[in-house]
Amino acid sequence: MRQNKMILPTLREVPKEAEITSHRLMLRAGIIRQLASGIYTYLPLGYRVLKKVERIVREEMERAGAQELLFSALQPAELWHETGRWDDYGPELVRLKDRHQRDFVLGPTHEEVITSLVKQEISSYKKLPVTLFQIQTKYRDERRPRFGVMRAREFVMKDAYSFHTSWDDLDVTYKTMYRAYSNIFTRLGMFFRPVEANAGAIGGEGENHEFMAMAAVGEDTVAVCSHCDYAANLEKAEAAETPAAGLQPSDEIPVMEKLHTPDTKTIDQLVAALGVEASAFLKTLVYLADGKPVVAIVRGDHEINEAKLKDLLEATTLEMANDTTIERTLGAPVGFIGPVGLKGVTIVIDKSAAAVANGITGANETDTHIRNVVVGRDFTPDRVADIRNVVEGDKCPNCTEGTLEFHRGIECGHIFKLGTKYSSKIGATYLDENQKAQDIIMGCYGIGISRCLAAVIEQNNDEGGIIWPLSVAPFHVHVIPVNVKDEAQMSIADNLYRRLQAQGIEVLIDDRDERPGVKFKDSDLIGIPLRVTVGKRAGEGIVEFKVRKTGESTEVSIEQAFEEITGLVLGQ
Numbered sequence: 001m002r003q004n005k006m007i008l009p010t011l012r013e014v015p016k017e018a019e020i021t022s023h024r025l026m027l028r029a030g031i032i033r034q035l036a037s038g039i040y041t042y043l044p045l046g047y048r049v050l051k052k053v054e055r056i057v058r059e060e061m062e063r064a065g066a067q068e069l070l071f072s073a074l075q076p077a078e079l080w081h082e083t084g085r086w087d088d089y090g091p092e093l094v095r096l097k098d099r100h101q102r103d104f105v106l107g108p109t110h111e112e113v114i115t116s117l118v119k120q121e122i123s124s125y126k127k128l129p130v131t132l133f134q135i136q137t138k139y140r141d142e143r144r145p146r147f148g149v150m151r152a153r154e155f156v157m158k159d160a161y162s163f164h165t166s167w168d169d170l171d172v173t174y175k176t177m178y179r180a181y182s183n184i185f186t187r188l189g190m191f192f193r194p195v196e197a198n199a200g201a202i203g204g205e206g207e208n209h210e211f212m213a214m215a216a217v218g219e220d221t222v223a224v225c226s227h228c229d230y231a232a233n234l235e236k237a238e239a240a241e242t243p244a245a246g247l248q249p250s251d252e253i254p255v256m257e258k259l260h261t262p263d264t265k266t267i268d269q270l271v272a273a274l275g276v277e278a279s280a281f282l283k284t285l286v287y288l289a290d291g292k293p294v295v296a297i298v299r300g301d302h303e304i305n306e307a308k309l310k311d312l313l314e315a316t317t318l319e320m321a322n323d324t325t326i327e328r329t330l331g332a333p334v335g336f337i338g339p340v341g342l343k344g345v346t347i348v349i350d351k352s353a354a355a356v357a358n359g360i361t362g363a364n365e366t367d368t369h370i371r372n373v374v375v376g377r378d379f380t381p382d383r384v385a386d387i388r389n390v391v392e393g394d395k396c397p398n399c400t401e402g403t404l405e406f407h408r409g410i411e412c413g414h415i416f417k418l419g420t421k422y423s424s425k426i427g428a429t430y431l432d433e434n435q436k437a438q439d440i441i442m443g444c445y446g447i448g449i450s451r452c453l454a455a456v457i458e459q460n461n462d463e464g465g466i467i468w469p470l471s472v473a474p475f476h477v478h479v480i481p482v483n484v485k486d487e488a489q490m491s492i493a494d495n496l497y498r499r500l501q502a503q504g505i506e507v508l509i510d511d512r513d514e515r516p517g518v519k520f521k522d523s524d525l526i527g528i529p530l531r532v533t534v535g536k537r538a539g540e541g542i543v544e545f546k547v548r549k550t551g552e553s554t555e556v557s558i559e560q561a562f563e564e565i566t567g568l569v570l571g572q
């Protein structure tokens with residue numbers, strides 16, 4: 001490709017709205033341009049990378065035995081009524097009416113669509129298992145799109161769905177997909193970790209894993225064991241059971257005692273006022289689970305994990321109760337609430353909080369707390385479960401030797417064992433050997449294709465700009481004639497450009513009439529992995545060969561450069 005003709009608008013200045021490296025570099029390197037909030041145009045340079053990521057994903061999906069198809073982004077609302085998700089989702093679901101005033105959604109995902117296709121096209125167990133996938137634009141009306149394509153309102157996703165007659169068979173495909181995902185992210189040149197995850201709204205009855213590109217700007221927190229290969233999204237991570245903290249037989253603990261705690265509402269204020277550790281407090285929170293009040297208790301030094309609480313309660317919606325609801329439900333002001341004496345409200349307590357020998361909680365009276373509260377003596381919880389976020393230093397639940405460390409990750413893939421949640425609602429069954437209709441068992445597997453571009457850049461950049469891995473680079477080689485008016489330089493550059501292209505190598509030639517400094521800065525910025533500079537010594541047949549990743553550059557003969565490049569590119 002001749003750069004002088006390309007729409008490749010590089011920018012010197014960092015656009016102020018871009019907060020993270022990949023967003024800044026994607027704008028500066030002429031990869032994307034914003035059309036509207038959370039909606040992006042992929043310029044030619046960016047589109048070449050997007051197609052390369054798609055190709056790698058497609059190759060690995062086909063190697064895993066999946067068949068590619070393509071759905072419409074427009075989905076009839078009827079399907080979303082059948083699964084109930086029309087009502088489950090709020091403004092994030094893009095809804096519209098066609099000219100006949102019929103309701104449609106712009107697809108954020110395609111469980112309903114693919115399950116209804118399988119319902120109408122597959123009826124015998126002989127046709128199962130089958131895995132189908134598409135690479136297509138998805139729409140999710142994020143309240144606050146940010147970080148460029150990392151959290152956009154329109155994005156390219158590969159979504160795959162598998163259909164089975166048994167959980168064992170689903171497990172085979174799940175493992176195949178897990179391996180395919182590892183191949184994909186390895187080929188993208190990404191430092192990634194598969195982590196145990198929380199299925200979230202999609203539900204499903206089985207295990208699920210996210211594939212995290214490890215990066216400081218990642219929105220997700222991953223707990224990683226210092227000793228074994230345990231890794232889990234914080235939404236899911238657990239700690240090894242620690243023996244209950246020196247539980248004294250409850251009869252030795254004195255009876256509860258009220259404490260006058262004027263205006264001390266937060267744990268920190270209480271620690272200061274009472275001079276006891278935060279871990280001695282039973283922090284009481286009030287939620288509405290599907291509209292019903294639930295009291296959740298964690299130790300004062302822990303944080304509630306709403307994903308775990310929601311799963312435990314099997315709630316469709318879970319939200320913090322507002323102060324009015326709290327005061328109405330518990331008859332006490334926020335900051336002084338506690339579990340003792342509550343009637344008619346479900347109490348869930350975290351296992352670590354339940355192990356507190358004698359705790360301090362709100363007394364459900366203004367400016368009053370109580371100490372010597374013993375779980376099981378002074379109040380009886382309805383559930384004792386893991387509903388807290390693990391903290392760094394917690395024991396690993398897998399090996400119990402290592403401790404958990406936190407790292408940030410960008411979720412680039414997520415695979416799920418769905419079960420029959422969608423097939424039962426859509427009515428996708430198969431006839432088993434006894435001609436009996438059974439609900440099809442499903443798995444689903446997503447990759448954020450456009451998000452991968454940002455993740456790869458976050459992990460591959462330096463002060464000069466992007467450093468594309470060869471596998472996804474928009475071009476393999478950047479040929480830069482220093483002075484386009486110099487006949488010798490241009491003919492040598494052109495000749496090399498043509499010979500490399502003839503080998504199937506993708507070459508960008510900077511034939512712009514620009515100062516050398518501008519050319520080199522742009523070349524570092526757009527991050528083509530290999531560069532040949534044709535300058536003063538071209539007449540002697542000498543060019544400069546530079547590897548963007550290492551910065552290493554050597555003066556070599558044109559032939560040496562040609563050999564080196566074909567070796568690196570065709571050998572990859």
Ligand SMILES: O=C(C[C@@H]1CCCCN1)Cn1cnc2cc(Cl)c(F)cc2c1=O
Nearest residue numbers: 089092093108109140159202444445446
């Ligand atoms: O998409 C999934 C699960 C898997 C991911 C892999 C590929 C197949 N789907 C989860 N999810 C996320 N955000 C959503 C947003 C909206 Cl507005 C919605 F209506 C539905 C969903 C939704 O279901």
Ligand SMILES: [Mg+2]
Nearest residue numbers: 210411413414
């Ligand atoms: Mg996910």
